[in-house]
Amino acid sequence: MRAILVLIAASFAASVPDTNWWETALVYQIYPRSFKDTNDDGIGDLNGITSKLDYLKKTGVDAIWLSPIFLSPMYDFGYDISDYRQIAPEYGTMEDFQNLIKTAKEVGIRVVLDLVPNHTSNESDWFIRSVRREPHYENYYIWADGIPDPEHPGELLPPSNWISVFGNGAWEYNKERGQYYLHQFVIGQPDLNYREPKVQQEMNDVIRFWLDKGVSGFRVDAVIYLYEADSKNYNGSYPDEPLSGKKGFDSDDYDYLNHIYTRDLNETYDVIYNWRDVMDEYIEKDGENKLMMTEAYTSLANVMKYYGTGKRNGSVPFNFSLLENINNQSTAFDIKLVIDKWMTYMPVGKTANWVNGNHDQSRLASRLGDSRVDAMNMLALILPGIAVTYQGEEIGMTDGFVSLNDTKDPQALNPTDPIKYWKKSRDPERTPYHWDASKHAGFSQTTGKTWLPIADNYKTLNLAAQMSAEKSHYKFYKDVATARKCCALREGDLHVKALSESLLVVTRLLPGTPGIIGLINLSSQEQIADLSSIKLLPNKLLVVASGVDCELEIGAPYLKSNLPLSGHCAAVLKTADNCC
Ligand code: GLC
Ligand code: CA
DSSP: OOOHHHOOOOOOOOSGGGGOOOOOOOGEEOGGGOOOOOSSSOOHHHHHHHHTHHHHHHHHHHHHOOOOOOOOOOOOTTTSSSEEEETTTOOOHHHHHHHHHHHHHHHHEEEEEOOOOOOOOOTTTTHHHHHOOOOGGGTSOOOEEEEEESSSSOOOOOOOOBBBSSSSSSSEEETTEEEEEEEEOTOOOOOOOOTTTHHHHHHHHHHHHHHHHOEEEEEEEGGGSSSSOGGGGGTTSOOOOOBBTTOOOTTSSSSGBTTTTTOOOOOHHHHHHHHHHHHHHHHHHHSSOOEEEOOOOOHHHHHHTBOOSSSSSSEEEEEOOOHHHOTTOHHHHHHHHHHHHHHSSTTTTTTOOEOOOTTTOHHHHHHHHHGHHHHHHHHHHHSSSSEEEEEGGGOOOOOOOOOTTTOTTTTTTBOOTTTHHHHHOOOGGSSSOOOOGGGGSSSOOOOSSSOOOOTTTTSSHHHHHHHHHSSOHHHHHHHHHTTTTTTHHHHHHEEEESSSSSSSEEEOTTSSSSSSSEEEEEEESSSEEEOOOTTSSEEEEEEEEEOOOOOOOOOOEEEOOOEEEEOOOOOEEEESSSOO
């Protein structure tokens, strides 16, 4: 009898602790280079992140995802890694990292790292050895012979017409090896060869290396590019990709071709499921399930495959649908459809997630206008599953102005085009964080320049100002984040209703606990929201959070049939006191 009880207790313990902590986590993306500089070199660092953990916890953050912090020549700002097991010196040391992990644990924040599996840097030891054809490393990358140029005897053409995501040919000739290598991104980012089992083994070991150091998971970069067509099926060569036929693209633009041989290959998904198994090795040891979020800009049907199959578990693929489909003209109907679409296609039992920005996308306030910042932040925070916030979106930072001279992003400089560079540049959303109104926005004490210029509105748009203002994007964000502790926001049923073109209502209801209601008025005119048609709601509702443009008073009761929403109001209400 006792043995049975111990067994039951053990299995209970294995399933009940915070094992699946991430299913309702608020994940905050930190771009380390631009977060906080503590050694005055104008570049953010790990100690800067550690110094802000307490503040992040108070804001309601459960986990931080750090964009790459590893050794890198920084051609693509850390997405070109030369050693997966070392910290970039400009960000700090391994000791600083251990200290970050330790402090994060004390504070109660989990740390998620960026895994960049598709490519290394061309300065990585693996690549250097592969160039030399050292036996173990010979096939670590996608190497191919050039094609003799019929028009210029003695000269070679690249193995195929493939184009890099950043524009121009995707093959680079290496004299020493006498072959071309593939780089789906910049020349300094050679693609690893996932048909080589040793590469898969290496990446599994990299995952274990960091899990052993106490991280709680990974955001996995650019997964759709892991595989390319197998040259074995094409007599050892690589087939040309067909033209896309899309208008407005030059022959060296990525969109000029239809990428049937270089992305979304079926082999990809098993690699993701294998990584899930590697991370699951740590469930028992660490008492937590590791988070894996995959970055896949692809069709919805493909995105959903990253969740796993009936038989195998996968990851949480980023939901970029708010980013991609909502603009400053979108109506309540449009927003409802975008939300419903993800929830409809997502496999049953999986965890949803909502993304409003990242280091590759123009900022929320710049894309949609300041008046929609609260509404979009609120949606990400009250919809089911994981909320992902990119640093600065909680205070409504805008894209900074970065002149061609100051531009660093390789996507903008490939090739340097004084007219078009800003269209491709991701630097504007990567300008340093605005902590306060002091020099360099409190980001750095450097006497020189910060690595990217500070956006010029920092004197008025900064965290310190928003903390002391009566109302601000930050205060609203924090109030909504706090409401995530309510059971209804963790487990409640979701209903999204467009009351009109400009009025959106989101309810999260769970029997036996107070319900949560999100309201958005997308228009600039005051409107009365009448929620009478939502029968499950009681008559009296209490305001929990009220956005910058909203006149509803926190704590005040309102009748559900008569909710006066000022222009651009975003607000959260609940059905009764005491959340859980
Ligand atoms: C991902 C990253 C991006 C990077 C690219 C290549 O899309 O988010 O910043 O340039 O992968 O690694
Ligand atoms: Ca690849």
